[in-house]
Amino acid sequence: MSFTLVSDFHGRQYRVGENATDLTGRSRAWMLRASLAAMAAAGLLQYGLAAALPALARGNGWSSTDVLCVLGLWVAGQAGVAAPATALYRRAGTRLLFPAAVLCAAGLATPAHTGSLTLVLLGYSVLGGLGAGLVYVVCIGVATEWFPERIAGVTGAVSGAFGYGAVPFVAVVYVVDAGPILFDVAAVLVAVVVTGAALVVRRPPERWWPAGIDPRLWALDRRLNRSIPANAPAIRSYRPADAWRSGMLPLMWALVGVIAAMALFDLGYLAVSGSTAAIGVLALATGLARVVTGRLSDRLGRRRMLMAALLLGGLAQFGLLAGGEPGPVALSAAVAGVGTGAGYSLLVGLVRDWFGDEATLVNYGLVYTGKAVGGVVGLLLVAASSPARGEIVAVVVVGALGVLGACAAGLLRRPGRPALRLPGR
Template sequence: MQKAGVIQDFYGRRYRIGESDRSLLGRPRGWMLGAAWAAMLAAGAGQYGYGALLPMLVAERGWTWQQGCWVLALWTVCQSASVYPAARAGLRPAATLAVGAVLCASGFVALAGSGGFAVVLVSHSVLGGIGAGLVYGTCVSVIARWYPERSSRVALTSGAFAYGAIPFLLLGFVPAAIVVLVLAGAGALVLRNPPEHWWPQHVDPRRWALDKTVNPSLRRNRPPIRQYSITEVVRCPASRQLYFAVLGAAAVLLFDIAYLSAFDGVLTAAVFAGASGIGRAGVGWAGARFGRRNVLCGALVVAGLAQLLVIGSLAILGACLAGAACGACYALLPGVVEGHFGERLGLPNFGLFYGAKAAGGLVGVLLAAYLGGAGGFVVAAVLGVVAAALVASLRQPGRPAVAFWRR
């Protein structure tokens, strides 16, 4: 085995070269991808599965509609707020994934076995939400480290968080608890981080950083001026602009999750969840071909305008487009963040912006709780278009403003 060494590219990014994935793991890195993907499958049932079954749960438990929505709202806040600490903590993936699996499972058990609103609020919303956030943050962080040259693998992993919930619409929450324990527990035995700044042997990192034939995404995605620390990111005006764009996207996503099944049935909600997950698979190619920021802007426009199809006579089509567009937003977000503020191990910068889902999710779910109907979909449409406008005017810190089509 070649001796490991650390080199830098033109932008000051560091790469540890000389070690293959097989020499570090004893197996291909695809095992890491498979383990993370499997762990994410059941964790998303607390969001997408709960939203699809929300009308039924409200009727069975004797809750008000607003109480049922508050359970989802608090779950979303706890889940999204846990992703950044999971990516930032630097703990062993086995530990955070195991804790996340137990918390997720306990939330599902409480949701299945207790009709008490307070019990469900604490067990499912708080503990289950934190557990789902730990699973999400750990899996995304590990895959980002093992696939630094292939951001689409992160999107593939996060997609399982959405479409993995569909089987549990038929099986229920107790099977979800068992599956998340089995899959995330197995993932905890397999997942491990590579050495800091590890880079795969088959790609020359310096050529990848500059050569558009090696890294075609450079044609429409310019690298950042420099690497920004978390403190510097927070101080950048562009970060606030992107944060509010993510907030708007999250509001649209969570409004649809909370209200689609009540407005047009479980099938529509299931179509939304499936499209949200599956739509992330091909968005990496689109982002590389047309520019991640441009595609993100277009996805937000589609997510907003698709709301108007739902209240018309094309509800299934609207749910499919809205789900795919919302899923694309979260698939593109890591690359957009890296392109503006630099790359960091385990995507802590992404986790910072993913935290906007807490505020946006609260807005979206409460919109479903207290407005709903056609008026709620119109407001969601406006939020999507406003978020698209924020992204359209976004520019890299340190670069002069140029025409939209040249950025």
Template sequence: MSVTPHVVPGQYREVSDANGRVYRVGETDRSLLGRPRAWMVWLPWIAMMGVSVYEYGYSSAEAVLEHAHGWTLTETFWIASIWAVFQAGVAFPAGRLRETGVLPARTAMLAGAVFSGLGFLALSHLSNPYVVIAGYSVLGGTGAGLVYATCINMVGKWYPDNKGARTGFVNGGFAYGTLPLIFVFNYWFHPSNYKMVLDLIALGMVLVVAFCGMFFRDPPKSWWPHDVDPLNRGVSEDARRVAKRLAKNPPAKGQFTPMEAIRTGQLPLMWFALVCIGGVSLFGINFQVPFAKSLGFGPLVAASSAGVLAVVNGVGRAIVGWLSDYLGRRQTLGLVLVVAGLAQFGVLWSGQAHNEPLFLIFAFLNGFGGGAFYPLFAALTPDYFGENNNAQNYGLVYSAKLVGGVGGGGVAAGVVAAWGYAGAYYLAGGIAFLSALITVFLRQPGAPRRSGDGSPVAEVGGRTPSPAEATT
């Protein structure tokens, strides 16, 4: 197959590889979007930064919130835990609605913007923890989840040829986007001004996410970039680079429905691995600042450790996404999870030694290992199960955060109360190593079984091609 750069608008051809997977080629990103597909990287990245304060800023604000609202530490972190449940739980139902056309990407983003803003208004103006859970955790979690899931899936759909680097870059915005607010929460956030600060955050969140979401649009099913040969028969330098990436992370052998993906056994394995490491990650995000303060470290070290965690968490996602394109997604994932396990012990030991520089170094490693796995799971899912149902399939994988969120927040607060920070960090390190071990058993599944002969129907510009064209 050769793909020419000159494309007649509206015409496309569907070709299949040896596994029977169909690729829709011929349509350019500009003909579909009216602009380069790079817009579907930059806009999701900005939107992810817009809602990042939910996950990566909460721990820096928790002391003031406890004082202002009269909450206990456990109440404060159960609010965060239930937020994580709804943020992750909305991914699969929203993905199903998106794939069936009921919930367009633009609508999902606008709804996410409104719900996210309402969540922060609830945190600002309500004190009853159960009412705050309804506003911040349920509405805010749903809103942030809609934004997160829509942004991540958007990138995977527009970049089926280069998912790792792009997904990692966009995913990184969900971490380091909150960096300025971490320092605001540690230095200029007080019971006297907390309402104003939270109200301004809510307003900014709505405006940023809604603006970005107005431009969102999904490509057609099975779309493939017109200038990239999906069968890897090109001879140019660019073609060789793409072929090298695809050799390490070959396209899925079919377009799996959620049930087909579950039956392979690989999706449940990915889900369990993410349960383990997701809980460890949220534990680090939620408790690193309180741990630093309990050691007597000043606000600069506490804020810096949280800032380092957020920045490295985000930048690390972009780096490992790019690295996984060349080393392989599964191999990179295993390496990241080992680092996450080692970082838990390092944060504990350096803290107990009251060694502030070493504490910040391990906060660096904790930030890297505690977030870099998210884009790897996000890219691994379409690598294994295809792009057409990725909103649902990754929604199922990401739902692991439902369990991990409870473990890394409310349950972890109970563990800290019962065993102290030492027991909690030892447990977190062991769970991270278990997650790394699980990745050894991940394998790309074979083509899904279909009823009948399962052969794809190829079309050229809306007509049925000749047999010669169909096999081109």
């Protein structure tokens, strides 16, 4: 099928004239559905296992420190693989989902067949973390490439599935103790869903643009592109080294670390305290928040909403001091989930807006690795949050991180924008 390369007034190039059905045999709606399903399955390894960890700890005689180690190593693997996975995605494409399906299944099946902490760390934390990280990168990549005209909304929906997809598993764990059969069934389902997605999703050609939308008008007409007034486009395309030197990519990396510290503090705190229902509320809230804020940020501005999300997530931490009261704790988990969940999806759009289309996934992969560091910090603070070690101090530290992160987000500026000079200076 023939195509044409056109440029808008920003100098960005688009490949126009081909539709998804002609390129892949399926509409791009199929690409979105498959990505949503795979992300929902992979999210079970984070929120679903966190809900099941108290039962595993009781059955295997693990301490709260052991539980936090299992979660911490998983987070380090899931987020730490993001940068190298983006490079693999550019070469292997969506075929990465095949090994990801095996790794995710191995991660879920491990707790079903061994109580050894070492083997669970190897199987669930390392293998499962790497598998979930690969799914995350591939699905975000597919979303950004097939929906370039509405990246914020679509990536918000796809990344949101990582949260709310685990809710059914959490609900089952809430009713019955997590046993070997439950883990084996979950492992099979996740393997089937992720493998099925691998058979469906494909990448479009580089710089592909959907037929029927004039990219030159889209770059100018706010009736077509509702994000124009609130989200300025990149002045030029920034490769990772250039983006890092701008100073804005390191700041975004640090902000992801702050978001992850809050999110994993909440998850670890609830897991150690055995608040299964609150974990389900947290997962649902973080997932739905990404869907909603991704769309809202087109109108309200991504930087402004990121500041609000960090502030909300920080203030919500103080609700955890309600102790064993299930209602206030669940409400705090919901509010915290909204703040921390929104931050991840907002940063995908912000990276694309400020650093250009050509390296969106690579740049975001670097930013996302901040979760590995921040998540471990958050879990270390959980370890220090027992009543004997100063629970109030740990909660205050995490809450303060969110507030300071909101202030730091106010320093974000589009790279390359010329500084204004007063006359005579």
